[in-house]
Amino acid sequence: MSEMANKIFEESLNKVVLVQLKGGRTVRGRLYSFDQHMNLVMEDAEDITEVDKAKKLGTLIVRGDNVVLISPPPR
Amino acid sequence: MSEMANKIFEESLNKVVLVQLKGGRTVRGRLYSFDQHMNLVMEDAEDITEVDKAKKLGTLIVRGDNVVLISPPPR
Amino acid sequence: MSEMANKIFEESLNKVVLVQLKGGRTVRGRLYSFDQHMNLVMEDAEDITEVDKAKKLGTLIVRGDNVVLISPPPR
Amino acid sequence: MSEMANKIFEESLNKVVLVQLKGGRTVRGRLYSFDQHMNLVMEDAEDITEVDKAKKLGTLIVRGDNVVLISPPPR
Amino acid sequence: MSEMANKIFEESLNKVVLVQLKGGRTVRGRLYSFDQHMNLVMEDAEDITEVDKAKKLGTLIVRGDNVVLISPPPR
Amino acid sequence: MSEMANKIFEESLNKVVLVQLKGGRTVRGRLYSFDQHMNLVMEDAEDITEVDKAKKLGTLIVRGDNVVLISPPPR
Amino acid sequence: MSEMANKIFEESLNKVVLVQLKGGRTVRGRLYSFDQHMNLVMEDAEDITEVDKAKKLGTLIVRGDNVVLISPPPR
Numbered sequence: 333m334s335e336m337a338n339k340i341f342e343e344s345l346n347k348v349v350l351v352q353l354k355g356g357r358t359v360r361g362r363l364y365s366f367d368q369h370m371n372l373v374m375e376d377a378e379d380i381t382e383v384d385k386a387k388k389l390g391t392l393i394v395r396g397d398n399v400v401l402i403s404p405p406p407r
Numbered sequence: 408m409s410e411m412a413n414k415i416f417e418e419s420l421n422k423v424v425l426v427q428l429k430g431g432r433t434v435r436g437r438l439y440s441f442d443q444h445m446n447l448v449m450e451d452a453e454d455i456t457e458v459d460k461a462k463k464l465g466t467l468i469v470r471g472d473n474v475v476l477i478s479p480p481p482r
Numbered sequence: 483m484s485e486m487a488n489k490i491f492e493e494s495l496n497k498v499v500l501v502q503l504k505g506g507r508t509v510r511g512r513l514y515s516f517d518q519h520m521n522l523v524m525e526d527a528e529d530i531t532e533v534d535k536a537k538k539l540g541t542l543i544v545r546g547d548n549v550v551l552i553s554p555p556p557r
Numbered sequence: 558m559s560e561m562a563n564k565i566f567e568e569s570l571n572k573v574v575l576v577q578l579k580g581g582r583t584v585r586g587r588l589y590s591f592d593q594h595m596n597l598v599m600e601d602a603e604d605i606t607e608v609d610k611a612k613k614l615g616t617l618i619v620r621g622d623n624v625v626l627i628s629p630p631p632r
Numbered sequence: 633m634s635e636m637a638n639k640i641f642e643e644s645l646n647k648v649v650l651v652q653l654k655g656g657r658t659v660r661g662r663l664y665s666f667d668q669h670m671n672l673v674m675e676d677a678e679d680i681t682e683v684d685k686a687k688k689l690g691t692l693i694v695r696g697d698n699v700v701l702i703s704p705p706p707r
Numbered sequence: 708m709s710e711m712a713n714k715i716f717e718e719s720l721n722k723v724v725l726v727q728l729k730g731g732r733t734v735r736g737r738l739y740s741f742d743q744h745m746n747l748v749m750e751d752a753e754d755i756t757e758v759d760k761a762k763k764l765g766t767l768i769v770r771g772d773n774v775v776l777i778s779p780p781p782r
Numbered sequence: 783m784s785e786m787a788n789k790i791f792e793e794s795l796n797k798v799v800l801v802q803l804k805g806g807r808t809v810r811g812r813l814y815s816f817d818q819h820m821n822l823v824m825e826d827a828e829d830i831t832e833v834d835k836a837k838k839l840g841t842l843i844v845r846g847d848n849v850v851l852i853s854p855p856p857r
Contacts, residue, residue, distance in 0.1 A: 334815045354429075355429065357475070358478070366445075367411045398429070400807070401839070401848075403843075404843070405840075441484060447485065464551070465553060467552070468491070507577075507581065538632075539626070545560075547622075601663070620699050623654070673709065693776065695774050697747055741784060767852070770850060
């Protein structure tokens with residue numbers, strides 16, 4: 333990823349990010365770790381695909397090739 | 408995967424994990440083995456895609472490129 | 483694949499395994515051969531996607547990149 | 558592919574094989590040539606996706622990455 | 633591709649071929665050029681996905697990774 | 708791409724081409740630039756997926772791996 | 783990407799671009815950074831897939847392999 337994307341990932345560590353996945357799911361949680369393939373570790377994560385039915389998932393490992401968008405917290 | 412993801416995988420060995428797969432299926436079982444591509448071996452696994460109709464699958468080998476999310480047990 | 487996955491494949495040779503494929507099909511048959519890409523050769527295989535309408539396929543070569551899950555026999 | 562898969566392909570040359578493709582189509586025809594990527598040349602092929610409406614296709618080149626399953630003739 | 637597939641492509645140059653594409657479209661036209669990835673140049677091509685509504689497309693460049701099947705003219 | 712495909716791309720520069728994309732969209736515009744992966748730059752482009760509701764898009768960068776077909780202007 | 787695509791990306795920095803993604807979503811925002819894989823960082827971004835229900839997303843990291851089209855501002 334670009335240096336800038338890397339910087340934003342670093343700044344987002346331990347903050348709540350929103351992740352849209354291929355296939356339409358959306359998860360939200362605290363970013364705990366990432367690598368250059370956008371493999372992510374998230375904590376206190378929940379699946380918020382259906383806004384009214386958030387499902388708590390706790391710790392999550394997300395395989396990077398499923399990531400479409402990541403939205404870090406406002407800076 | 409990142410060192411952190413690797414660490415969480417190691418800590419999850421012999422514990423029950425939840426795995427969401429491409430195409431929408433979800434399986435749950437005891438993590439018995441993993442590699443860097445997220446190929447997994449699970450035991451006492453069941454397909455819980457339809458919550459009311461869990462299907463016992465026993466031992467499972469999951470091809471890593473189908474993995475979307477892995478949710479390890481609470482720490 | 484991991485050493486453990488390899489070991490389970492080896493132990494499953496000549497035994498009946500269940501294979502779930504991308505796109506939703508499921509086949510069952512005796513595992514006759516495999517390689518590191520999970521290309522499989524199966525014998526006495528049948529397509530059991532629709533439980534009530536199993537279709538006999540005889541010998542099968544499965545291209546590994548279509549494999550989602552493999553469920554070996556109980557140990 | 559494994560040595561065994563290769564052997565079965567070789568034995569199937571000039572015999573009728575069934576090929577299931579990604580996206581759900583099924584073709585049947587005489588196997589005329591193959592390579593290590595499972596690119597196939599078939600002759601006297603027909604598309605038998607809809608059992609009642611087989612469509613004659615004659616000679617066919619199948620791009621290997623579309624192959625899901627190949628079922629050689631009974632041995 | 634195999635030597636045989638290459639030979640059939642060569643023999644099909646300047647002849648009408650049928651090409652089935654991922655996603656379900658079918659085009660037909662005169663094969664003008666090909667390469668090892670099955671990238672194709674076709675002339676006087678038409679989209680015949682809907683048999684009753686053939687759409688003339690003229691010259692076409694087809695990206696090889698979309699090709700499922702190619703059916704050359706009878707020999 | 709083949710030398711011939713490359714030649715046709717070169718001849719199409721500054722001319723209007725039709726591009727069919729994976730997922731079913733079709734765009735039309737003046738070809739301004741291309742590379743070996745079929746990444747394209749188009750100008751005065753419009754999305755003509757729905758024939759009656761063309762949407763003007765102006766300049767466009769198209770990621771090559773989404774391209775299915777390119778139809779250059781008649782020669 | 784081609785030199786020309788690169789130039790257009792550079793000219794689009796800090797300007798509002800429209801990005802169509804695989805799976806059908808469309809986002810719009812200020813382009814803050816990009817790399818050769820079309821990984822993007824966008825700011826003040828919103829999901830405008832449903833024109834009447836734009837959703838503010840703020841800063842966004844877009845994984846390049848999901849990008850179909852990018853439409854820079856008029857020059």
